Amino acid sequence: MAELRVENIEVFYNALRVLKELSFSAKKGSLISILGPNGSGKTTLLKAVAGIIKFFGRIRVFEEDIRSLSRKEISKIISVVPQDFPHDTEFTALEIVLMGRYPHTSMFKPIRERDYRAVFDAMRTTDTLYLKDRKISEMSSGERQRVVIAKALAQEAEVILLDEPTSNLDINYGINIMRILRNLANNGMLVLASMHNINLASLYSDRIILLKNGRIFADGKPEDVITEENIRAVYGIDVIVEKHRITKKPQIMLIP
Amino acid sequence: MRYKIFIFLVFLSFFMFILEVMIGPVKIPLRDVVFYIFMDNGEKYDIIVDEIRVPRAMLACLVGLSLASAGAVFQGIFRNPMAEPYILGVASGAALGATVSFLYFKDFFILSSFLFAIATLAVVYAVAKDGETNTLLLAGISISLLLSAVTSFILYLNSKEATVIIFTLMGTLSSADWSNAKISLLLLPIFVATYIFSRELNIMTLGDEHAKTTGVDVDKIRKIVLALTTLSTSVSVSLCGIIGFVGLITPHIARFIVGQNFFYLLPASALLGAILLSLADIFSRTIVEPAEMPIGIVTTFFGVPFFLYLLVKGRKYG
Numbered sequence: 001m002a003e004l005r006v007e008n009i010e011v012f013y014n015a016l017r018v019l020k021e022l023s024f025s026a027k028k029g030s031l032i033s034i035l036g037p038n039g040s041g042k043t044t045l046l047k048a049v050a051g052i053i054k055f056f057g058r059i060r061v062f063e064e065d066i067r068s069l070s071r072k073e074i075s076k077i078i079s080v081v082p083q084d085f086p087h088d089t090e091f092t093a094l095e096i097v098l099m100g101r102y103p104h105t106s107m108f109k110p111i112r113e114r115d116y117r118a119v120f121d122a123m124r125t126t127d128t129l130y131l132k133d134r135k136i137s138e139m140s141s142g143e144r145q146r147v148v149i150a151k152a153l154a155q156e157a158e159v160i161l162l163d164e165p166t167s168n169l170d171i172n173y174g175i176n177i178m179r180i181l182r183n184l185a186n187n188g189m190l191v192l193a194s195m196h197n198i199n200l201a202s203l204y205s206d207r208i209i210l211l212k213n214g215r216i217f218a219d220g221k222p223e224d225v226i227t228e229e230n231i232r233a234v235y236g237i238d239v240i241v242e243k244h245r246i247t248k249k250p251q252i253m254l255i256p
Numbered sequence: 257m258r259y260k261i262f263i264f265l266v267f268l269s270f271f272m273f274i275l276e277v278m279i280g281p282v283k284i285p286l287r288d289v290v291f292y293i294f295m296d297n298g299e300k301y302d303i304i305v306d307e308i309r310v311p312r313a314m315l316a317c318l319v320g321l322s323l324a325s326a327g328a329v330f331q332g333i334f335r336n337p338m339a340e341p342y343i344l345g346v347a348s349g350a351a352l353g354a355t356v357s358f359l360y361f362k363d364f365f366i367l368s369s370f371l372f373a374i375a376t377l378a379v380v381y382a383v384a385k386d387g388e389t390n391t392l393l394l395a396g397i398s399i400s401l402l403l404s405a406v407t408s409f410i411l412y413l414n415s416k417e418a419t420v421i422i423f424t425l426m427g428t429l430s431s432a433d434w435s436n437a438k439i440s441l442l443l444l445p446i447f448v449a450t451y452i453f454s455r456e457l458n459i460m461t462l463g464d465e466h467a468k469t470t471g472v473d474v475d476k477i478r479k480i481v482l483a484l485t486t487l488s489t490s491v492s493v494s495l496c497g498i499i500g501f502v503g504l505i506t507p508h509i510a511r512f513i514v515g516q517n518f519f520y521l522l523p524a525s526a527l528l529g530a531i532l533l534s535l536a537d538i539f540s541r542t543i544v545e546p547a548e549m550p551i552g553i554v555t556t557f558f559g560v561p562f563f564l565y566l567l568v569k570g571r572k573y574g
């Protein structure tokens with residue numbers, strides 16, 4: 001049984017068709033990367049799955065139609081790490097991660113010990129406990145990104161969507177984030193991330209969905225998807241694809 | 257740490273309240289004010305204190321409170337340090353409503369202000385359909401100008417009553433009496449109702465995408481909170497005209513002191529608003545004694561330099 005089913009979805013921005021008859025399904029416990037050049041529909045796909053834009057077709061999570069769920073209900077099963085985060089915000093890491101408990105609390109159900117436990121678990125997983133009282137505006141971009149992931153984890157959803165979580169990060173931070181995501185998948189979550197770094201995606205993902213012009217061009221294991229032909233067809237450039245010496249995963253090399 | 261600030265602010269607003277009662281063309285000794293407040297039997301100044309000063313002090317505090325907290329809410333919702341009810345045309349709408357009702361049906365002051373204000377907000381919202389902040393602000397500013405022009409036109413046609421209306425619209429608390437003060441009490445429950453949404457407001461400062469995916473029903477919350485602030489703005493405008501700048505700068509000062517968490521920011525803005533407007537009112541009554549300067553002039557006159565100072569000193573807050 002697949003926990004996430006995307007069935008024939010289409011998304012329009014005004015008259016422009018951004019996603020076209022796109023279908024796939026995904027199981028818990030896997031890390032799936034969505035690759036494709038700018039404008040291929042990566043972000044749009046994530047937004048559709050998160051239920052924050054209009055789409056045609058159907059998306060089901062745990063057999064429930066996402067359109068039949070309220071915002072609060074969705075955010076208990078799907079958490080999202082968007083691409084942008086206001087980096088001048090004065091909130092501390094703890095305050096931000098606590099916001100992730102919003103769907104589990106209410107005006108009459110204030111924050112309890114149980115919520116703090118979820119918050120500290122999330123901060124431990126992302127190694128952000130030491131940032132607890134630091135303001136977002138005083139963090140490095142890598143630290144900030146981990147705090148935002150911690151906020152998403154505090155929602156205790158089983159599906160997490162990340163929009164280019166490693167872009168704008170130095171390579172050490174990028175690796176750091178991918179290790180965290182790998183751990184989440186190993187612990188049973190469904191991790192769906194749009195990526196622009198093909199090599200990082202290939203190293204850590206169980207599966208890669210390659211988008212071209214709003215359609216799925218290839219979908220499968222990294223070694224089946226990351227090929228010289230596919231990269232040429234989708235990105236329009238010639239590259240050399242070689243096997244990683246240790247992991248045997250495909251890695252691309254650019255040709256000047 | 258924060259609670260000390262709040263104790264200080266509460267104390268200060270109480271102090272301003274007493275000062276408001278004491279100072280004026282007739283100086284009233286502190287003893288009599290205390291007597292009046294705690295024993296309700298001040299003797300010789302009874303009428304001045306009871307009929308003029310106390311309702312006026314109440315009006316200053318409550319209107320200041322609501323303008324400042326509305327400003328904080330707008331800045332959070334639109335994620336823009338420039339946002340306040342005035343910029344979205346809400347105040348101009350309310351002012352037009354007040355003018356129309358003053359000329360044609362005097363009994364429906366607040367209702368008319370509110371209807372015009374909410375209609376303005378609806379139009380601004382409809383124009384900026386995508387809800388993008390810059391579009392919204394531009395639409396608000398231009399519609400605000402249009403409404404001011406309409407108000408001026410109506411005043412031009414009714415030049416006989418114009419002076420009174422213009423003086424009111426410039427912002428003044430001189431209309432204060434018990435019936436006004438009682439209406440201004442409405443502002444308190446509106447503030448409390450807004451405060452209930454602190455959690456949502458906090459999350460919404462991270463942007464729509466974050467807020468929605470964290471479970472906040474952004475569209476619904478925004479509508480409710482905007483309706484509440486529009487209501488409080490209309491009440492303020494219909495009671496004492498357009499008092500500029502309090503709604504814009506007070507939240508910035510409050511943020512400077514307690515940070516941007518709405519749980520603290522809203523009450524801090526409210527208290528500071530009450531303090532600042534009382535202070536401005538004292539100025540407006542004493543500077544050109546025994547005449548009175550419109551308070552809107554005072555707030556803008558002192559507000560702008562202070563705001564510029566903040567801009568230069570702590571750039572990230574601007």
